[in-house]
Structure formats: C-alpha cells, structure tokens
Amino acid sequence: MDANIRTGLMAAGMAAGMLGLGYAAVPLYDMFCRVTGFGGTTQVASEADADLAAAFAKSSGTRTISIRFDGNVARDVPWRFKPEYPTDTVQIGERDMAFYTARNDSDIPITGTASFNVEPEYTGKYFNKVQCFCFTEQTLQPGQEVRMPVLFYVDPAILEDENAKDVEQITLSYTFHRTEDAEAEAAS
Template identity: 45%
Template sequence: MADASHSIPEPLTARRNRRVALIGACLVVGMVGLAYAAVPLYQLFCQVTGFAGTPQIASEAPRGVIDRVMTVQFDSNVANDLSWTVKAASSVTDNIGTVDTVHYIATNNSDKTLSGMAVFNVSPEKAGVYFNKMECFCFTEQTLQPGETVEMPIVFFIDPELDKNHELATIKEITLSYTFYASDNGGS
C-alpha cells in the first residue's frame, strides 16, 4: 500500500518546477549581462582610479614643471588579427610636468580597409595615475586604407604630484604600452 501522505499533488509539483526554471533562466540572463558589462565597468574603474597602470585623461596642462627628470619609453604590440605594423614613438626624457607630443606610425599592410583600436597601460602600474594624456589616438577607432601609413599623436605629461609619492621616489623611467587590435566593424 502506497503512503499517500508523502505524495505531492501534480499541480503543486508543476508550479514548483516552473518557478525553479524561471529562477534558473533569470540567473543565466543575469550572468550573461554581467559578463558583457564586466569589461566596460572594469575599464571605467581603471580610468577613474589609475588601477593597473591606466593613464589619466587630462583636459589641461599641469600647473608647473618640477626639477625632476623622467624618461618615458613607448612600446607597441599588434594582435594577430590586425594586419598593421605599428612603430612606437621614440623615448622622451624631460622634466616632470612638461607637456610632450610624440607620434606612433601605423601602416595597413593588407589590401583592404581595416579599423583598429588600441588599449594601453603604464608600467610601473603605480605611476599610471600620474601619467596624463591630453590627446591620444587610443580615444577613437582608427581606420586605415590599404597600404596607408598614418602618424598618430599622443600629447601627454607626468603630473608633478608623482614627486610627492615616496613609493615612486626612485622611479626614473615609465613605459607607455599600446596593444592594437581589430575593431568590431573590421573597417566597413
């Protein structure tokens, strides 16, 4: 004889199953949404705080130049899916607070129009918050025609506040590195 006290009525079981399925579907949608939001949110966090060597964006020059010299090295890398050659700018040695302009040179080596973007970082990471860019090709997508070569400027300065950070007292060199990758539209 079956124990009727442990059986659950069929409509109640179906309702519970629907609720579990709905919760599961909401979790999947939420996780996918968070996955898409993670990159722009992390990028925003890094830009605001200088975390992970992310340079700051400045709208005006610093208030002064100090008597401490810093060398800025430049580096470039190109992802395999972008047929560009990018020559990094030559290094610059100048007093902290001086506004400098350098140029990267990019060439589209393919026979089709290609669009690309650049992501950047500064090392040592702790110096990123003091590295300020007033103008940079990395702010916008770059489109190069087949065989085209362009100069891409960067106008930057190192904030004199760096001199007050005792952790960076021995730093004499900063490296600004760009990695270029194909943008989503591929040049269309």
C-alpha cells in the same frame, strides 16, 4: 502566498540581479581602472589640467623622467606600428608630444583600435593623456602610412607617492587590435 511561489520569485529575482551584475561588471571594472590607474591604465586629462600641471612644474622646478614608447599589433592586424623615437626625457608636469607611425601592409582597408597601458603599473594614475590616437578607431587604407600623435604629461603628484617618487622610467605601450565591426566585415 504559497511558499513555493515565494521561493520561485526569490530565485527568479536573484537570477535577474546576478544577470544585471554580469552586464555591469565590465563597465564598472573599466571605470575602476581609469579612476585608480589599476593595471597600468592611464588617465585622460583636459587642457586645463595640463595647464595646472605645467604651471606647478615651472614654479617648483620638478625633475625629469624618461618615457619609453612601445608599439605592437595583434596577430590579425597586418600593420607595421612603432614609435618614431623609442625614448624621450620629459620634465614632470610639462606637456610633451610623441608620435607613432602605422602602415597598413595589406590590400584591404583595416580599422583598428589601440589598447594601452604603462609600466610600472602603479604609475598609471600619474600618466595623463590630453590627446591621443587611442581615443578613436583608426582606419588605414591599403598601403597607407600615418603619423599618430599622443600629447601627455606626468602628474607632479608622482613625486609625493612613496611607491612612485623614485621611478626613473615609465613605459607607454600600445597594441592595435582589429575592431569588432572590421572582424564582422572580414568574416562576411
């Protein structure tokens, strides 16, 4: 095979490989954040996981921790969005439920999705959501107001982490953004 053809094929192969890595970067980064809690990414837990944590908490008498709730909307989302209560004190390992309220102040239906994180960031791997409005898109009709629950617990493993065992408060923050489909509809 001619050296120029071989070099061209190698360059084309490398370009295709780099393009593939470019497409894979976002889902791989998302998976990394969800597994490690990097950047304050919370965990998703099953009912069985929550039951195990609760059983541990009951048997060992874990301490309490304060949870602060925060709600925001992107500039292009004409909603009022806030937690019903700004803070709650929960037993580590025990399930707890918090509610947020959202109201569409516009005269058109708006579909949004909530991004979320916790602070301090390193506690993300211990903050587990069993059910959350943030798992699905939310559509609010003009003037509609809804209550949206989040069922969560703090993993007792936080007590064994040298960096996190003395944390007294975790902030759970949500920001609602318009979905891409809603943005496309608004533009047409």
